[in-house]
Amino acid sequence: MTDMAAFRDAVTAWATGGPGDSAHELAARLPVRTAVLLEGPSDVAAVEALAERRGRNLAAEGVCVLSIGGAMSVGHYARLLGSPGLGLRLTGLCDEAESPYYARSFEQAGATQHSFFVCAADLEDELIRELGVPRVEELVGAEGDLRALKTFLRQPAQQGRTPQQQFRRFLGTKKGRKIRYGRVLTEALDPARVPAPLDGLLASL
Numbered sequence: 629m630t631d632m633a634a635f636r637d638a639v640t641a642w643a644t645g646g647p648g649d650s651a652h653e654l655a656a657r658l659p660v661r662t663a664v665l666l667e668g669p670s671d672v673a674a675v676e677a678l679a680e681r682r683g684r685n686l687a688a689e690g691v692c693v694l695s696i697g698g699a700m701s702v703g704h705y706a707r708l709l710g711s712p713g714l715g716l717r718l719t720g721l722c723d724e725a726e727s728p729y730y731a732r733s734f735e736q737a738g739a740t741q742h743s744f745f746v747c748a749a750d751l752e753d754e755l756i757r758e759l760g761v762p763r764v765e766e767l768v769g770a771e772g773d774l775r776a777l778k779t780f781l782r783q784p785a786q787q788g789r790t791p792q793q794q795f796r797r798f799l800g801t802k803k804g805r806k807i808r809y810g811r812v813l814t815e816a817l818d819p820a821r822v823p824a825p826l827d828g829l830l831a832s833l
Contacts, residue, residue, distance in 0.1 A: 638650040661717060678827075689833070719745075727744075730744050751826065757792065776802075
């Protein structure tokens with residue numbers, strides 16, 4: 629396990645009720661300078677994939693990319709990691725509907741409301757829009773999921789939805805699929821057509 633992975637695990641344990649000693653010790657030793665608070669592991673997969681494409685090693689730069697288990701947890705993580713706690717610089721990425729939670733939590737933790745980046749619906753929606761539905765379908769086929777997609781699209785609940793809405797919903801229908809496609813879709817992006825929230829986040833680090 630890398631040091632940054634150990635720090636990430638220590639923070640998660642601390643946030644879920646464990647002691648914070650290990651997180652404090654690792655933060656001082658590494659050292660960690662920035663915490664990126666993301667709603668879920670699929671967002672982590674996308675951020676890490678884009679960083680790798682651009683030749684960046686975020687862990688080596690002192691950046692910890694964290695899945696916080698949903699936007700409702702952002703306040704708790706911000707208190708632990710921001711100025712009330714470890715004193716790290718905070719940033720992140722969230723869905724538009726969850727941005728008020730981020731704004732309030734960042735402000736309370738001593739960060740500005742403009743320290744995080746907002747997706748119009750969610751990151752999957754941003755990625756599908758940039759790639760286009762035909763390209764996403766190609767990628768689904770390459771991943772061996774085309775049969776599952778066609779079965780999904782025949783469901784009555786999917787009739788009347790736009791193709792983009794259908795693909796977005798499909799990515800969340802099986803455990804682990806959303807995480808896998810967070811990386812797959814990001815790796816397939818044209819370097820000049822990265823969704824603005826994701827591009828802005830990485831540029832800010």
